[in-house]
Amino acid sequence: MNTAHTSAGGNEPQHQGPPGRHTSLPPLTPETCKLAVKGACLVSDLCQIKNGGSHPPFSAYAFSRRTLRRGEALYRAGDALLNLYQLYAGSVKLRITNLSGIEQIVSFPTTGALLGIDGIETGTYTCDAIALEDSVVCMIPFSELASSSCNDAKMALRLNRAIAHEASHYRHLLMTLACLNSEERVASFLMDISEKMAANGYSPRQFVLKMTREDIAHHLGMKLETVSRIFTRLQTAHVLDVRRRHLNIRDPDALRKIGAGQ
Amino acid sequence: MNTAHTSAGGNEPQHQGPPGRHTSLPPLTPETCKLAVKGACLVSDLCQIKNGGSHPPFSAYAFSRRTLRRGEALYRAGDALLNLYQLYAGSVKLRITNLSGIEQIVSFPTTGALLGIDGIETGTYTCDAIALEDSVVCMIPFSELASSSCNDAKMALRLNRAIAHEASHYRHLLMTLACLNSEERVASFLMDISEKMAANGYSPRQFVLKMTREDIAHHLGMKLETVSRIFTRLQTAHVLDVRRRHLNIRDPDALRKIGAGQ
DNA sequence: CGGGACATTGATTAAGATCAATTTAAGTGG
DNA sequence: CCACTTAAATTGATCTTAATCAATGTCCCG
Numbered sequence A, B: 001m002n003t004a005h006t007s008a009g010g011n012e013p014q015h016q017g018p019p020g021r022h023t024s025l026p027p028l029t030p031e032t033c034k035l036a037v038k039g040a041c042l043v044s045d046l047c048q049i050k051n052g053g054s055h056p057p058f059s060a061y062a063f064s065r066r067t068l069r070r071g072e073a074l075y076r077a078g079d080a081l082l083n084l085y086q087l088y089a090g091s092v093k094l095r096i097t098n099l100s101g102i103e104q105i106v107s108f109p110t111t112g113a114l115l116g117i118d119g120i121e122t123g124t125y126t127c128d129a130i131a132l133e134d135s136v137v138c139m140i141p142f143s144e145l146a147s148s149s150c151n152d153a154k155m156a157l158r159l160n161r162a163i164a165h166e167a168s169h170y171r172h173l174l175m176t177l178a179c180l181n182s183e184e185r186v187a188s189f190l191m192d193i194s195e196k197m198a199a200n201g202y203s204p205r206q207f208v209l210k211m212t213r214e215d216i217a218h219h220l221g222m223k224l225e226t227v228s229r230i231f232t233r234l235q236t237a238h239v240l241d242v243r244r245r246h247l248n249i250r251d252p253d254a255l256r257k258i259g260a261g262q
Numbered sequence C: 001c002g003g004g005a006c007a008t009t010g011a012t013t014a015a016g017a018t019c020a021a022t023t024t025a026a027g028t029g030g
Numbered sequence D: 001c002c003a004c005t006t007a008a009a010t011t012g013a014t015c016t017t018a019a020t021c022a023a024t025g026t027c028c029c030g
Helices: A042-052 A142-151 A152-177 A181-200 A213-220 A225-234 A252-259 B041-053 B142-151 B153-179 B181-201 B213-220 B224-236 B252-259
Strands: A024-028 A063-068 A073-075 A081-088 A094-098 A101-109 A130-131 A135-141 A206-210 A240-243 A248-249 B024-028 B064-066 B071-073 B084-088 B092-097 B103-107 B126-129 B135-141 B206-208 B238-242 B246-249
Touching: A081 A142, A094 A181, A101 A152, A101 A213, A101 B153, A135 A142, A142 A152, A142 B153, A152 A181, A152 A213, A152 B103, A152 B142, A152 B213, A181 A206, A181 A213, A181 A225, A181 A248, A181 A252, A213 B153, A213 B213, A225 A240, A252 B246, B084 B142, B103 B153, B103 B181, B103 B213, B135 B142, B142 B153, B153 B213, B181 B206, B181 B213, B181 B224, B181 B246, B181 B252, B213 B224
Parallel strands: none
Antiparallel strands: A024 A063, A063 A135, A073 A130, A081 A135, A094 A101, A094 A130, A206 A248, A240 A248, B024 B064, B064 B135, B071 B126, B084 B135, B092 B103, B092 B126, B206 B246, B238 B246
């Protein structure tokens, strides 16, 4: 009954590096922000707000970036909330480990996602944010964001919505865990990824899973063997092809139906 | 596999009344707010902000209250977000019903809770809020709250935290559903209620469950028969006494241990 | 004092966990 | 560049938990 897994989770601390010793990129400007075109770049908007008002030119406010190696932690549960982060490239897992050592992956943020929201309630992060591949984030000092929200109603609403979106995401995952059986959960999970891929301009049919079977299992409240079995079952049913991390959705409609609980 | 329950959910539409036809109480003031003493009354704070500034006296801003009969809906999924509500007395269930008719109770707010946050992301509520007993809420026009947040950093942070708290709650429930077996889930659920009772000044050992076994089951992702069996099992183990909705926790430490996953 | 919602209990079945053994692929260092 | 090491994934056999189906009991309310 819940044998506290000693989280052998391979892709972790090897190249962790001491705190602070991480590659830093030149600051980001609205011009160089690749997300800006999609109207999804909080950083870029913050720059423009600063620039538009009676403030110094945005370059003084341009936000620094940080690169993460695979397995490296962006922040850990218990760290003080100093920054939010917008994910510019790569992907991350947000993990909670409870007292008994049982772990749960609460989300797999990808490009465009805002990270660190789990620290807003108490001022201390409650999750570990671990890079699933080499990634780039842009650092947004929370104080900066809070003061912007204060002067600008639009930015305030945007922050509110970002936090509310986080809640939404958990509500959705909750439904998945509470109402669906294992096969349906996996299907729903894959559909979610597929939609996110499409939203980011990639193929919704073919993609590479950045996380292990164990990560998926810890996300969906099941065992990794079950995830594996369900993949093969879906392959046998000609719904998808899976070879290791490479996924090819053969029958999106079928997958959608299964993920919705028939 | 997921036989879409036709939600016979007894305590519902009988005395629903047409929209708008509900008992209204006189407006609330900081003086009459029972929650204010605990520093938890958003309404009272809003009044004082208005009153403190160059605004009209708070009486012009005092917020109206509304009573709900058991089974009545405060709002429903799909309704436009106009107000947040602070729950002054009673208790509520927040329910999501998905396309296949499967339902999930995402929370059981009680006295002091802020309701309607599920509408902030999109401007449309995503849950049904159903009173579990006769209840009183105070209506907070969202526009009012948003503009207060704009002028007052403290209020802004408070709203942010309220939304973040919602996310926190779901994260916690997520852990419960994903990592614990049925017995542990029920124990965890009861401990949560116990703590909430204590926080509101009631006995953490003895209380009455306002919700049915089916509601609990729909909250914890299991079947009502299982909930019932686990209650009797915990009673047999001398952890608690349960007679219908009346609960008496005999061994809080044991219950806590079980709820934490041993 | 009924009627109906709510709750309990029992017998059986099915889904997923667990235990265990391979297989496959990806790095790593010689 | 290849052999070696190790992490990750697959597959099988068995066991446990909770779902399912069904009957009965109890209490609340009119």
